[in-house]
Amino acid sequence: MNAKFFPYLSLIIVCWLTTGAAIIAQNAATLLESAKREFKKDYATQDMAQAAQNLRRALATAPNNPEIHYFLANALDRVNAANASWVASSNRIKVAEISQHLERCISLTPRYAGEKLSLDPYSKLGAIWGSLAMGYLAQNLPDSARWAFQQGKSRGAYLDPQLELCRNLLNSCSKNAVLFCSGDNFSYPLFYLQTTENFRSDVQIVDVNLLNSDWYCLYLAQHASNTLLREGLSIDAIPNLVSWKTGLVSTKINSGPCGKVKNFEWDIPQLMNGDFLLRSEYILLQFILGNQFDNEVFFTIGFSKDDLLYLDNHLEFGVLVQRLNPCMSQVQKGAADYLRNYSITSLPKSQSAIYYSTDLVNQLNFYRIGYANAIFQLIELGKLDDAKALMAAMESRIPTDVVPLFSATLGDYIAKLKESLNR
Template sequence: MKYLFTLLIFCKIYSSAYSQQTDFAKSLSAGKAEFKKEYVDQDYENAIKHLEKAVQINPLSAEAHYFLGYAYDKLNIKDGSMIIESNLALALKVSKAFETVIKLSPKYTGELLALDPYSKITSTWGSQAMAYLYRGDIDSAKWAFAEGKKRGGFSELSLAATRLALNNCTPGSLLLSTGDNSTYPLLYLQNLENYRTNVATFDIGLLDTYWYAGYLQNNKIVDFKLPVATLDTLEYTVNKDSLFTLPLENGKPFQWVSKSNYDDGVLYRRDRLLLKLLQSRGLKNPVYFTKGFSRELAMDLLDYTLNRVFVQQLNIIDEPELTLDSFNQKIKEMYKLIELINPNSSDELIQIDLIRTTVLFRANYEAGNDQEETAGKLIKEMNLAIPLAKFPMEDGFLKDFMTQFLD
């Protein structure tokens, strides 16, 4: 009888544990399913309901906390147009969720939606700071940047790389960024540390929102030479041309061909604003792009840039590439960034391939000028700093180009 009683208790415990495991899997699956729907159909309140239940059943699931953090985030800021409406209470929930992910699993291995947990903390507090900046609340913006750093965002790598990017821009120049991992460290340094504020910076992707261009102009970051009312309402327009021309004060106009965005014959809001800005500046001062910039977002202008190691510079007047000595000096600074990489952050590991790409582009330039020995030396030195055996390379084409000099 005693044996039968023990067996019944065991079966009950097993059944209860199995039921909880099943309920957890269903709740997690239902919460994640919302992110797989069409964008307009995603219901973040429903996702939160299921994911809060999932973390209640299994509080040790890093993946459940990760998706819950994203659900809170999307409820708070569904897209860039809502950044200025960021709610601090929700931002705190988002941050806490991703801080929990890191505590449970420093090297998160669950499914990723976009950013890793470390980058998502940066994004959350960067967006909250941006909302304060838009409202003119500078002190609260500084607090938000500092709070984000304290909670695990704004890594030493991101800030060091951004300082180097700013240091390689001349005073009065324009630095274009794209994406949270490029834009928010720039805002952090320029607003919290007052670092290199003589460089105008902005996120080109945010130009598609209704509020951002007006914010830039009202705060004298850049001047589109358009009334704010026009900036707020500017939409896409039909455009059949792929050849663009910008006049220069001295010399022949700067021309380039852009094909990537115009298969549908449309010039998007961000493109029109970028063109207007470049026209209004007259290209008197240099224009730079952050590393890893999207070619499409830049209207293919990246095809007309010079490799300045930490940034890409728009080549308006046929300037030369850096001398080899200057390039080597700068790339040694870049190699030092590797020591700062958080190996648990998948987003920071991407920096390795950005560094490699910078060197490989220069090596290709040297090889194209019949300097194959120089190209080989650059690649071999890079492989000593970033060994393929330790840091495998994903891009097959670039890897093949690299390995031909290592064999």
């Protein structure tokens, strides 16, 4: 070949390689977007097996794309949940595969910046290993459950500041209380503490979001305290939708600070599903009616008014929990009282892993919200010195250079409180 053609040949090869790489990247992006569209469909029409197949093809050409690993993990988890239900022994290998993709996502980008579903990679790690652990508990295999929870922690879930927050949350509950959780970010770390550390195992934890799943109802049927269930109620036989008439609901008050008041009633004016309660809503209602305040009832932060069955006007704010109080006219424990008893010692000196997990940042900001509300209460009472002391405690215990503010609105609220204290 004539030497004068070599420069042109080199240019052709470079162009071919560049074009090929661009086509490969474009194909991976197309497959990723196709999979994302499945997640946005109604649950009944989703084809997660096809989404997982597309994501595997995308990963073959773009193995270092953290977003592909993240979505593949979530697709495999949904396939796993649909096919294997709660049977832990059949899930173990699949959970390990899902975990590997989440761990790879975290190693590629510790602070995941791609499109997120309901949980960030750290929280999703905790959820899959926590689900496996709960499956083992449903089969009365506590040693296997402890192993599963410990696997989750060793792989990056259940970070120490989150576990400390959950210890504070459990310690906010009275002895033998019932605690309703609003989602995975609370429930699995709480179950972790009770299962691996036997910490506050007297508290009955109920994850409301899981009440619509068959395996969890079976678990509760085996493990829930008898005092929580109405006589004759078969929790694992309740249909997905239960007919219900709106209006006043009432139950007895067997114990507590209400004095001569022996009945508690509240109004459920409307339902999200017409004349029906979801199974989760019905079970929550039956727990409350069956309990009759023999055990105090608490809710984690994060429930909507609908999820609470319109009990929101009967909840006493406690920073990390809300206590169902049938007689709100009685003297209530203030947010400052809860905060004084909280241990907040596991925060690192810098943002590090806290900053990486957006879900954990959001959770830790509940401390800050509690402080802000307590400061506002003190300002309203004219106790400015106490309010200033609490503001200083907040800035010392929850510094913004370690736990960033999770919203500009909260930052503005705290700034206005400072203005009130400096007048």
